[in-house]
Amino acid sequence: MTNQLPLSFRPFFWGGFTAFALLLLFSAPAVSAQSPGDLDMSFETGSSVDNRVYAVAAADDGKVNIGGDFTTVRGAMRNRIARLNRDGTVDTSFDPGAGTNGSSSRVHSVTLQADSKVLIGGEFTSYNDLDRNRIARLHADGSLDTGFDPFIEAVFVSSIAVQVDGKVLLGGLFHQLQRYGA
DSSP states (O other), rough: OOOOOOOOOOOOOOOOOOOSOOEEEETTTTTTOOOOTSBBBTTTTTTSSSSOEEEEOOOTTTEEEEEEOSSSETTEEOSSEEOOOSOOBOOTTTTOOEEEEESSOEEEEEEEEEOOOEEEEOOEEEEEEEEEEEEEETTTTSSSOOOOOOOOEEEEEEEEEETTTOEEEEEEEEEOOOOOTT
């Protein structure tokens, strides 16, 4: 057994860095000619986001979904949820429209499902002007999956995980939760 990382490993670091405001990607031999652990300068952060990023979910194709308290990413309107291409540019094929809304509409968690749908959780009460209480599922193009609407009374959803069998696990501060489909 070795302690080596897989060749496709690309760790993501988010936060209030002074050198890079959006995202730091470190290269791995499979994605760059640089040495593993070197800063991946091919990921262009541009003008960045206009507020905090709380969640990151990387897809197998190298695209990155982000969620947070921002309203623009690299000058493009993206209310609290966006997808970036492998080079850091905004993926225009993912359009959240009005995005999340509510008195505090932050997205705290972003998780990808095997079918390329995106689960988001946070403090929002609607998505694209349709009621969604703290959790929503989006199609690969950013539109709301209206067939997913679990009854949940929560202050916020802070984490989402998808089990191998497809069941969704939630973490957060809940008042009431009803099984989906019950």
